[in-house]
Amino acid sequence: MSSSTDSPTLTTETTQLSPQPDTETAKPTKKITLKSSDNQIFEVEESVAMEFATVKSFFEDSPSTDTVPLPNVTAKPLSQVIEFCKEQIKFKANPDEAQKKKYNAEFVTEKSDKDLVDMIPVANYLEIKDLLDVLNQAVADRIENKSVEYVRSFFGIDNDFTAEEEAALRREHAWAYEGVDED
Amino acid sequence: MKRSKATQQSQNQDFALRRSARLADKFMNLPDELTTKIFSKMEDDPKTLIRCSLVSKKWASFVSKTVSLTLRFSRNDHFLACSKHHHHIPLSALPAIMKVFANLESLEIKVCHPASEQPVYGNITKMTVTWEGYVSQTDTWVAFEVGTLSSIGGAMLSHDFDEEKIATIKSSLVTDFYWIMIVHRPEKLKTLVISSAKNYGVLSGKVLITIEQVSNLHDSISNSRVSESWLEDPQNIVYWHKNNSDKEQLIHDQVWLVYRSNFFVTKNGLHHEIIVREKNAKELLDGLDDHDHDMILRINSSGSFLNLPDNLLDLFTVISRLWPCLADLELLIFVEDMIMAEI
Known part of the structure; x- marks a missing residue:
């Protein structure tokens, strides 16, 4: 919460023409500790942690704390989410839509199905809207034009239709079940 | 609870084991609310959405909550590819699709032209x-x-x-x-x-x-x-x-x-009146010089069709066929020009 608004007045030796960049580098980066549900500790820069709306509001409510417990989040997806947010901070400082798009695309392409889906509840819990958008789109892309069986196993869902019900639905929408992509 | 038959028990255990092994292998099921967010990314992909509705009954109910959808058809039905290689839907499938997406609020239908079309x-x-x-x-x-x-x-x-x-x-x-x-x-x-x-x-x-x-x-x-x-x-x-x-x-x-x-179509209480009206009637009527300012063609199903252009008659015929029960059918038609009325 201690922002740069009050810091320029402290420096008296320099002219007032170059305020922001100097103070930014001079300011020691504050670290925030996040604790996952499996008791792993992550030290992240304040700017990264502030990308997580949930963490941000936690600090607004109790500014004196230095460790934020995240009871719904396990270490692996959390570390990936942190990795994503670190990059987003860079794009915030240096906006480059094309590069950002490229990074986001690469970020999801190299993840396994499990990693992607595991990150969704984390991005949702931490309220990182951009990431949630990217993940939802990536999952939608992965099941695009796949077979029903593939989608069931992708999400680990049991079929509760009877054989008759399923056959009837397939008949009713025959066009939608033609030309399935390879699993 | 103990089960009486050993075989059944082992079968059940087997199933539970297989299931939990698979879940461990995969991941925790997503909460419903998050699954529906994924569906919202597929509003231009009815084919995948319909397949998703066959995943489970719960998923079918998620898919039916879709509010916005885009459907693509091909001008000559779906056998010819368009230059963008869209998945085209056969026209005959439309009624069944509307049953799946019963809560739609907004629908876009795009008709592609086959790349090979002259x-x-x-x-x-x-x-x-x-x-x-x-x-x-x-x-x-x-x-x-x-x-x-x-x-x-x-x-x-x-x-x-x-x-x-x-x-x-x-x-x-x-x-x-x-x-x-x-x-x-x-x-x-x-x-x-x-x-x-x-x-x-x-x-x-x-x-x-x-x-x-x-x-x-x-x-x-x-x-x-x-x-x-x-x-x-x-x-x-x-x-x-x-x-x-x-x-x-x-x-x-x-x-x-x-x-x-x-044109407008309204159904007004017991009168079952249908009004067909040009949107910016006044504005458009101002532009007409060879008609009275309040040019409204009144057609009663029992009345005469004097001076009506053919295409308006067609419209009337179509509407009365669609709502045959309406004995008191009345059309109020504001006309910009005669050609535009081909609906």
Whole structure:
């Protein structure tokens, strides 16, 4: 919460023409500790942690704390989410839509199905809207034009239709079940 | 709870083991709310959405909550690919699709032209239908490429275009979808957009004119060369879509002939009155010089059809066929011009 608004007045030796960049580098980066549900500790820069709306509001409510417990989040997806947010901070400082798009695309392409889906509840819990958008789109892309069986196993869902019900639905929408992509 | 039969127990255990092994291998099920967020990314992919509705009964209910959807059809049904390689849906599948997406609020129907289709004219048809309760309003635009306009050669319009014939053909394409949707419309549907477009000169600028402006165009061009100021005069044209990539100052644009029609359908309590009315009636009527200001054609099902143009009669016939129970059918029709009324 201690922002740069009050810091320029402290420096008296320099002219007032170059305020922001100097103070930014001079300011020691504050670290925030996040604790996952499996008791792993992550030290992240304040700017990264502030990308997580949930963490941000936690600090607004109790500014004196230095460790934020995240009871719904396990270490692996959390570390990936942190990795994503670190990059987003860079794009915030240096906006480059094309590069950002490229990074986001690469970020999801190299993840396994499990990693992607595991990150969704984390991005949702931490309220990182951009990431949630990217993940939802990536999952939608992965099941695009796949077979029903593939989608069931992708999400680990049991079929509760009877054989008759399923056959009837397939008949009713025959066009939608033609030309399935390879699993 | 203990089970009496050992075999059954071991079977159950087996199943539970297999299931938990698979879940451990995969991941925790996503909460419902998050699954539906994934579906919202598939609003342009009804094929995958319909497959998802077969995953489980719960998923079927998620899919049925979709509020916005885009469907793509091919002009010659789905066997021919379009240049964009879309998944095309056969027209006959539309009613069943509407049953799956029973909570739709907004639907877009796009009709692709097969890549192999013979070029005739560039054309655009766009019909927008909005519902508010029982009242629906339909706005239709049809435009055809009929020639070129250039600062060197003046206007060149093809002589063989039969505007009435092509207008009928083009509007009938979207009209097929319109009537299917009127019958199978999900209850909450508020907006329907049906569009079909084929552009053969993608990079050219476009000058949109009405049929009345055709003679205007000929007159002006014979007197003076076509210029930007002429094109910017709203009396001469409806709309000038400039081609920004063209850095030269020379004008060489396509001429598109545009038609518009608009009507309301209302169902008013016990009177079952149907009103068909031009949206900006007053404005449009002001533009009419050979009719009375309050030109309203009243047609009673028992009354006469005197002085009615054929296409309005067609409209009346279609409406009375659709609501045959309405003995007291009355149409109030505001007319901009006679050609535009081909709905």
